[in-house]
Amino acid sequence: MARHRNFAAALGDWSARHRKTAVFGWLILVVLVTVVGGAVGQKTLTNADYGTGDSGRAERILQDAGLAPPAAELVLVHSDQLTAEDAEFQGAVTATVNAIKATGLAENLRDPNTTRVVSQDKHSALIQYDVKGDPDTAADRIQPVIDAVKKTDQAQNSVTLGQYGAATGLKGINDSLGEDFARAEMTALPVALGILLVVFGAFVAAVLPVLLAATACVGAMGLLALTSQVVPVDGMTSSVMFLMGLAVGVDYCLFYLRREREERAAGRDKDTALHIAAATSGHSVLISGITVVVAMAGMFLSGLTVFKGFAFATIEVVLIAVIGSMTVLPAMMAMLGDRVEKGRIPFIARRRQARAEAAAAVGGRRTNALLRGVLARPGVFALLGAALLLALAAPALGMKTEKLGTDKLLPADNPMVSISTRIGREFPGAPAPADVVVTSDDIDSPKVTQAIADFKKQALASGQTGEQIDVTVHAKENIAEISVPLIGNGTDKTSKKALAELRGTLIPDTLGKVAGTTTLVRGDLAFSEDYNDQLKSSIVPVFAFVMGVTFLLMLVSFRSPVIALTSIVLNLLSVGAAYGVMTAVFQHGWGASLVGTEAPGALESWMPLFVFVVLFGLSMDYHVFVVSRIREAYDQGASTRDAIAHGIRSTAGVVTSAGLIMVAVFAVFGTLAMQDFKQLGVGLAVAVLLDATVVRAILLPSVMALLGRANWAAPGFLRKSRPAEGDHGGPSHVVARETQQGVPVTH
Numbered sequence: 001m002a003r004h005r006n007f008a009a010a011l012g013d014w015s016a017r018h019r020k021t022a023v024f025g026w027l028i029l030v031v032l033v034t035v036v037g038g039a040v041g042q043k044t045l046t047n048a049d050y051g052t053g054d055s056g057r058a059e060r061i062l063q064d065a066g067l068a069p070p071a072a073e074l075v076l077v078h079s080d081q082l083t084a085e086d087a088e089f090q091g092a093v094t095a096t097v098n099a100i101k102a103t104g105l106a107e108n109l110r111d112p113n114t115t116r117v118v119s120q121d122k123h124s125a126l127i128q129y130d131v132k133g134d135p136d137t138a139a140d141r142i143q144p145v146i147d148a149v150k151k152t153d154q155a156q157n158s159v160t161l162g163q164y165g166a167a168t169g170l171k172g173i174n175d176s177l178g179e180d181f182a183r184a185e186m187t188a189l190p191v192a193l194g195i196l197l198v199v200f201g202a203f204v205a206a207v208l209p210v211l212l213a214a215t216a217c218v219g220a221m222g223l224l225a226l227t228s229q230v231v232p233v234d235g236m237t238s239s240v241m242f243l244m245g246l247a248v249g250v251d252y253c254l255f256y257l258r259r260e261r262e263e264r265a266a267g268r269d270k271d272t273a274l275h276i277a278a279a280t281s282g283h284s285v286l287i288s289g290i291t292v293v294v295a296m297a298g299m300f301l302s303g304l305t306v307f308k309g310f311a312f313a314t315i316e317v318v319l320i321a322v323i324g325s326m327t328v329l330p331a332m333m334a335m336l337g338d339r340v341e342k343g344r345i346p347f348i349a350r351r352r353q354a355r356a357e358a359a360a361a362v363g364g365r366r367t368n369a370l371l372r373g374v375l376a377r378p379g380v381f382a383l384l385g386a387a388l389l390l391a392l393a394a395p396a397l398g399m400k401t402e403k404l405g406t407d408k409l410l411p412a413d414n415p416m417v418s419i420s421t422r423i424g425r426e427f428p429g430a431p432a433p434a435d436v437v438v439t440s441d442d443i444d445s446p447k448v449t450q451a452i453a454d455f456k457k458q459a460l461a462s463g464q465t466g467e468q469i470d471v472t473v474h475a476k477e478n479i480a481e482i483s484v485p486l487i488g489n490g491t492d493k494t495s496k497k498a499l500a501e502l503r504g505t506l507i508p509d510t511l512g513k514v515a516g517t518t519t520l521v522r523g524d525l526a527f528s529e530d531y532n533d534q535l536k537s538s539i540v541p542v543f544a545f546v547m548g549v550t551f552l553l554m555l556v557s558f559r560s561p562v563i564a565l566t567s568i569v570l571n572l573l574s575v576g577a578a579y580g581v582m583t584a585v586f587q588h589g590w591g592a593s594l595v596g597t598e599a600p601g602a603l604e605s606w607m608p609l610f611v612f613v614v615l616f617g618l619s620m621d622y623h624v625f626v627v628s629r630i631r632e633a634y635d636q637g638a639s640t641r642d643a644i645a646h647g648i649r650s651t652a653g654v655v656t657s658a659g660l661i662m663v664a665v666f667a668v669f670g671t672l673a674m675q676d677f678k679q680l681g682v683g684l685a686v687a688v689l690l691d692a693t694v695v696r697a698i699l700l701p702s703v704m705a706l707l708g709r710a711n712w713a714a715p716g717f718l719r720k721s722r723p724a725e726g727d728h729g730g731p732s733h734v735v736a737r738e739t740q741q742g743v744p745v746t747h
Contacts, residue, residue: 173410243684
């Protein structure tokens with residue numbers, strides 16, 4: 001038997017011979033990076049790190065001057081019966097102000113009994129204050145104020161209190177993230193293990209991929225802490241890393257383990273079976289992993305620090321998962337041998353054995369009505385499959401994105417959501433005012449002072465702002481900040497129109513006319529608009545990079561421009577369908593109740609770009625695995641259609657199992673409370689489901705069948721023989737039997 005040794009086969013053979021070195025080396029690596037990473041700690045993004053455009057420049061100006069805006073907080077005092085003029089109402093306000101003061105955490109405390117910040121109907125008043133100290137740690141220190149306000153609220157009979165702001169909002173998100181992440185871990189791991197138990201029918205075989213994926217995630221967490229010292233990460237990056245690591249880690253191990261079991265069932269000795277698995281599935285895992293890593297690298301072109309953090313995290317966990325599946329997995333399989341089938345589950349094991357015997361009795365593979373139909377009428381099935389995906393993608397033509405605020409990220413029944421909504425309704429612009437940052441050579445000069453006064457006057461006259469416009473001058477730093485509450489709820493068209501007039505008319509007509517001054521607008525809405533603009537400008541280079549590099553990788557792997565181009569088109573169809581479903585559910589609300597949410601009316605700004613990059617990488621798992629088996633059969637003499645039939649049949653079980661695991665893991669995240677987790681989970685689950693079914697079972701074979709010999713056409717510099725992985729009993733023998741079963745064949 002010829003033994004072709006590609007890199008994956010050589011690495012697998014080495015690991016099998018040096019079992020203890022591979023296993024203990026892996027454990028030492030994981031423990032080392034975990035301990036060192038834990039000691040260093042993960043560095044998270046500051047407010048300035050998130051920014052881009054004019055709002056980002058404004059944040060950095062304030063940060064560099066030591067004027068990072070404090071975490072602003074609001075306490076809503078409301079009564080259905082009393083008004084702000086009543087003594088009991090005013091007493092409740094005073095009691096709340098005193099309770100906040102007593103915590104020692106508040107500064108710039110503004111009492112509505114003095115400032116007269118009350119609603120039009122006078123049934124609500126607004127206490128405003130800033131949290132002392134570093135705004136980036138305010139969420140970790142705000143709990144005493146929350147407790148004080150809650151205690152005061154409980155002591156009131158006819159007045160209710162509600163708190164919302166930068167610190168309490170972030171704390172609410174962090175608390176929800178913590179609960180979600182814990183629930184995801186507790187759910188995703190057992191779900192993956194349960195599916196693998198059904199797939200293998202044996203406890204050891206099922207546990208092995210989960211253990212390797214889990215240790216890969218742990219090691220990647222430690223490594224992320226180290227790289228975060230260079231590129232800080234978002235708070236949800238660890239959760240995204242876990243999601244990706246578990247999905248790809250289990251899938252990579254599944255591909256490897258299933259091929260080894262398949263070869264053992266075909267009568268190969270354990271060393272030969274392991275070598276074949278390494279040379280074939282191991283090679284596919286390597287190509288797939290490289291493709292995922294390169295696709296993730298596209299996020300570096302986004303120009304946003306948060307995406308760079310996501311890129312580092314996903315690249316690290318995928319690389320570690322690839323290393324683990326190509327080294328420690330074959331070492332463990334060499335140690336265990338056929339004991340990997342230990343812990344058989346009687347009912348499942350008997351059914352698997354019965355299916356195997358039935359398959360052997362009819363020539364090695366059960367006939368497949370769908371595959372026969374696809375190969376018999378490839379044009380019809382290609383048209384139907386493409387039409388289905390295009391129909392699902394149609395809603396994406398009207399996709400809207402925005403940087404979702406706390407009130408939309410948190411579940412609708414969260415108390416902070418209702419408080420934020422009420423504050424926005426009764427005090428327009430109060431929850432998230434625009435902040436105009438003015439820098440000048442002399443901020444106290446008469447020209448600048450007059451320009452600020454003119455700006456304030458014109459802003460009030462424009463009808464685009466609330467009545468309370470506050471000016472804070474930092475004379476030493478030559479910086480002025482003007483807080484401008486915009487009309488609307490802070491994210492709607494009304495607020496966006498007000499921001500556009502602020503930037504396009506009010507500032508140029510007043511502050512913009514003073515020579516030597518720079519005026520920039522920051523704030524939640526300005527940040528969201530600038531963030532969206534940056535994402536839109538980065539879409540073309542990121543998409544071009546990911547598709548271009550994917551094309552080159554497929555070209556090098558299969559030496560076929562046609563297969564490489566087909567890979568791009570099929571991936572775009574599945575991504576488009578995922579976009580359409582996400583838009584339908586989270587923008588239009590179609591079926592939103594099925595995933596336990598109320599549609600926020602838009603997708604999170606970073607979601608489309610991130611989902612595109614992730615899906616373009618992950619879809620290669622199935623594509624490389626399936627096309628490799630097709631190419632393997634073709635290289636051993638099978639016709640194109642015979643090779644397609646063999647490749648689809650021989651990978652159907654593992655692709656279905658791997659897809660089911662990914663869909664289950666992503667679906668777990670779709671059930672979590674946070675809106676961005678829901679969108680990410682639903683988008684990825686739908687895309688992988690379509691990719692593993694419609695694309696791989698219908699579109700791929702039908703398109704390849706239509707193309708025929710053109711699949712393998714290549715320019716001269718790519719035309720060279722591909723050595724066989726060895727005569728495994730071979731695809732040519734298998735496809736001959738399949739031909740006898742009535743699968744259409746065209747040479």
